[in-house]
Amino acid sequence: MSSKPYSEPLTSTALTPALFALASSQVTMLAPNLPCFAGQGSAPLEQLRKRLMLHVPESELRERVRALVFASHDHINTYLYDRFQRMSNGIAF
Numbered sequence: 254m255s256s257k258p259y260s261e262p263l264t265s266t267a268l269t270p271a272l273f274a275l276a277s278s279q280v281t282m283l284a285p286n287l288p289c290f291a292g293q294g295s296a297p298l299e300q301l302r303k304r305l306m307l308h309v310p311e312s313e314l315r316e317r318v319r320a321l322v323f324a325s326h327d328h329i330n331t332y333l334y335d336r337f338q339r340m341s342n343g344i345a346f
Contacts, residue, residue, distance in 0.1 A: 273305055 277298050280290070290297055302308070309317055325331045338344040 270307075273302065273307060276301055276305075 280297050280301065283290075306314060306317060
């Protein structure tokens, strides 16, 4: 099974700034009410920025995203998570 169909939509950098803005506004809004963010300052936003790979040049982004997709493809943890989703939420994989 090819991972190409899964990786192509993920490599668009056009939405990245908008996604970060949306996600950071949600984290900022929810942080005071969630104990997991207590006392963390700006660390959650920096972790989110890192996870969205905002620091990665566009020329490297496609290859990094493909590497993540290929690393998860046929991995036992991916299989177990997909199975959990199917059993608990009825989401077929």
